[in-house]
Amino acid sequence: MEVLGRDRGSVMSVAASGISATSFASINAAGKVTLWDVRLQHKDCMSVTTDINMLSGAEATDLLLAADMHVAVALAGGAIIAYDLRQQGVLSVYNHTCDNEAFLAGTHPPAEQTTLIADENGAIMPFDLKQCRPTAHLSDRFFGTSTTISATSFGALSNICCGLGFIRPEGEKPLLCAMGMDGSGALYTDPQLTPSGFSLLQESDLVEASGKVLNPPLPISASFLEGYVAIGRANGMYSIAVPVANSTLFEVLAAPGHACNGLSVLEWTRGDRPRLLTCSVCGVVSLWDVMPLVLETPEGDEVIDEDLPSLDVAESVRDAVGQQVSVNCGAVIGDNLLVVGDAMGFITSCLLV
Template identity: 55%
Template sequence: MEVLGRSKCAVMSVAASSTCDTNFASLDAAGAVTLWDMRLKKKDYMRVEADSTVSAFDDATELLFAADMHRAFVITGERIGCFDLRRHAVLDTYRHTCELVMFLDGVHPQGETTSLVIDENGAIMPFCLLQCAPAVALSARFFGSEQELTAPSFGSLTNLCCGLGFLDSPQGGRPILCAVGMDGRGAVFTEAYNQKGEFNLMGDDWLCPTGGEMINPPLLTSCSFMGGFLAIGRANGMYSIAVPNDNEDSVVDVFSSPGHAQNNLSVVKWCGPARPRLFTCSVCGELSVWDVLPLLEAEEVSADVDVEEGDPPPLMMSGSVREVTGQAVSVNCGTVVGGGKLVVGDTMGFLTACSVE
């Protein structure tokens, strides 16, 4: 593990580049976007400050990095600010009717000019990156064919969203859009305006009286999507893996395990395209890498690993962000750069990287 550099204030979001596997962008609480290249001695090579249209209203929270467009998009409360990274300026802002929560999970792909963003009510809005405004058509990128939009948004959730992304269909059909709330309740779509089903990844048992205060309830805090697998981090330090059911109208937990964390898992990320593993990182900076796929794929279990039922997945490596930085930081966010390196940002502005061999 190594410290790549330090921002002026808390790092709220990091996003990998689609054009170079050593580049990424970070967003700090003041709304400034910093570009990083891990090949350089001074890795933070460019910083674009937010102007009053972005920074004067709310703290910045989420970042979308459209590297091939030389643009970054920043959520600050009800607003999305569009940064031109060549002009070092804020080009435009869009104001929504309520607070916006997050962009679509994953690296924004090259050549795509639309994304999805979800608000505090769970309404999913296709967003045009060229116009910095709601899109008038849904790109074929999402459900396989372009679709004209009859309303600016679709869907709803019962709690703030902690995960928005696509899962592969178990039947080989259209990709499944999955929106997950912090209360474990979510919705699945195979086309816009047509919610195919709902699910609940927490159940209602945790709501029963416990005779005392529940310090760390199993609320969902972070999600990562890869193929047909949804990885979920929870406030009680557990992580779980969920998959779509055969009818594609629900998502169900198939595995859960302690995240080797002292508290809330603030980051869960899939990494390594050749043999995917799962990064988990707690708020207090305890970072672990788990080889979870052998427990999910029966043929890999028999071929590669002798695993008894109920065993935790193999721990490939672990580390501590607090040890590396020498500070009592709290980790806010993370992204995977180049397929095998996790970069996390924290409340004291450090950007710390951990590689998977």
């Protein structure tokens, strides 16, 4: 692993560029956005600072990079803040009625000016990045056909959203998956139709015979690849689920992530051989070759516990930085470079080969 640089504050989010395989952006809790390029001697090539307390009264929590538009957009409490990366200043601020939790998962694609944002109630808001305000129009990028919704948002969750992304089974209509930290979620085939609910937790997952809650397997992260969704949990486990009849999710694989605490980073690598990357809060990085097991599993069957994916990469962020850091966030840059940010401000990379 390689330490690329260090911020003065806790790094809260890392966002990959949709037009470059070597660049990305990060944001710290105080709202400072930094652009990075791994080809340069000094990797942090530009930064934009702002008084985020004055703008929102809350810390920054998530970042989206629209690289072709030279815009970065941050979530900070109820504020959605657009940064102009050429003029190096704040472009606009939109104040939502409640706190915002997550952008649509994945790298924002070029030539697209709309994304989706989930708020603390699980409502999903289409958001125009150029205008920095909600929009009622959804392009065919999302559900396969262009549509206009009758309100500024749709849907709801019973708990804080920890994953928002599209599942795209081959030959089928895209499904928007919104997942709450209580394991309950919703699948949308159309923003104007009632979604199908699902739950990934049973009561037995949460309470032992003694009645005590013991490190419950609550979802805290999610990543989406074609027809699959990977879920990272607070107990260090991960699972992979597939949609069944567009109405629920079925877990086909569950395995330990070599972690004693939660999986704060969960990402799929790209290319011809996708693999699943997990990184725990304590910085244990693992790359799992999960697809052979998943593809061999008959539809409707679970992978048995004895069948575990092979481990291709094992690294430690704490060993790389020499500090007892807590990893907050991460992203895969290009096809095979992991970049993570931690609470002490370090930005660290790991080549996934």
